[in-house]
Amino acid sequence: MIQRIPGSVATRSRAVIHNGTVTTVTTSPDKSDSMYEQVKGALANLDKNLADAGTSKAKILTAICYCADMSRKPELNKAWDEWVDMSNIPMRAVIGVQLEGKDLIEIVCTAVV
Numbered sequence: 001m002i003q004r005i006p007g008s009v010a011t012r013s014r015a016v017i018h019n020g021t022v023t024t025v026t027t028s029p030d031k032s033d034s035m036y037e038q039v040k041g042a043l044a045n046l047d048k049n050l051a052d053a054g055t056s057k058a059k060i061l062t063a064i065c066y067c068a069d070m071s072r073k074p075e076l077n078k079a080w081d082e083w084v085d086m087s088n089i090p091m092r093a094v095i096g097v098q099l100e101g102k103d104l105i106e107i108v109c110t111a112v113v
Contacts, residue, residue, distance in 0.1 A: 039079035
């Protein structure tokens with residue numbers, strides 16, 4: 001069975017749970033020009049999505065960060081390093097992309113329940 005956690009838009013889910021695996025996508029509610037603050041906001045949303053799905057950052061398998069400005073990756077890394085569970089470090093990739101609006105970061109992750 002597939003369980004979906006509804007998002008703020010009717011056509012998008014915040015998370016999907018299937019066979020003990022959770023997939024979620026998040027951005028930051030903060031649309032300032034600070035990559036660091038946007039990453040912190042996205043990670044806070046990620047924590048909430050994971051909790052709503054019955055899991056936590058300690059159970060993340062993979063994370064893909066879509067970054068609108070790769071020259072600002074050190075800001076992303078700083079926020080990530082402050083947030084990550086150092087006893088359960090997930091695989092992470094950072095990919096440079098063009099994001100819509102004022103989003104500087106979008107994070108997709110897979111975790112286990």
